Amino acid sequence: MLEGCPGSKTMDLREKEGQEDTASVKVISQLRQWPIQMHLISPMAPYFQGADVVLVADCVAYAHGNFHNDYLKGKAIGIACPKLDSEQEIYIEKIKGWIEDAKINTLTVLIMQVPCCSGLVKLAQEAAQSANRKVPIKYIVLSLQGEILQEEWL
């Protein structure tokens, strides 16, 4: 049987329902900027200056329940889908702008475990290679259930 693309394969994750304490505590948003989509952001916006930036695949924040506190708190963000977005060369230029002009402190790329998502790490690597300044880049891979599968500095 043809399984098709693992990135769009249907998966039922409902068995997890009710397993965790569904928070009665209100989670406060840690977002400190707008916009966030990579086509819309300007790398020169003040909140990117010297910041620890997270470059996040669109699906990540839905998979990881505590995204705001675990990854967004104190950080600046750009989101993108490496599978579906068009004109991704623009992303490379913007990431390069973060590194060279906004002089960001670090870049963390957060992706899902599906194979097509690794394109976002490649994009970041390409931008970093063409930049005349170096920053530490790390990537984190999350499972469909939001667990960390891999966390490594490049």
Added chain:
Amino acid sequence: MEMEGYINKNIKDIISQYPEIGSILNEYDIACVSCNVGTCLLKDVVEVHNLTYEAEHELMKRMAKVIFPGNEVKIPKVKRKIGPAAGQIKYSPPVRKLVDEHAFIKKLLAAIPHILESLNVAKVEDRQLIIDSVDFIRSYADKYHHAKEEEILFKKFGEGIEIIKAMLDEHDIGRGHVKAVLEAVEAGDNQAIKERLTAYCELLKDHIKKEDEILYPWMDKNLTVFQVGELFNQFNEVDKGFEAASRKYEGFAKALEERFNRASQKIFCP
């Protein structure tokens, strides 16, 4: 019976009270018996070695058996942060730079037994080689590399941590050996040069292994992303000021390696 009371005890005291524990730790490649300092707490020792949970539990159980023979003992879990699995080390970029510097220091350490083999400090070339090696140790290994550790990296963890104190002590012991080597060169004492340079070689070889395999991975797990970026910038600043010098010293270490590799296959301290 509780192990809890022991996990906050200094490892050297535990080993001197229960020598068998030293051999048990040895089986797990935890070389506290031969450590020059040994002031780390048992819980730090277990945490930083990043064993699998099963191995850690087994190790604690065996130690508990020695401390409380014949009794059922509750085994505490040592808190750890998630990181790469034991055995595979992935450093952050600034820490990787320090590991790369270790590689050059190890080239010099590997040359030491060759340098000492037929040493006669009365001979101009022999004397010069010792002086150049000491210059490498003092400038590259100490003023450059150890200063990055002491003034930047270790400061991020606070000086009060026992494992860091142990590393600082080893830096100091090394400085003592190097000073003695220079004095021995002045006195023309071949035997003293051999003894102290060999002692330095053994000390540093072990020190670097501990940092590469234990201390640095533990630090990487505990540094925040912000701190890694900050460390990267701080190291870059130091590196910029030392650029020409580090090229010179790294070249010296490489040349030694080539020279003695050709001469024979024997490497590392006697």
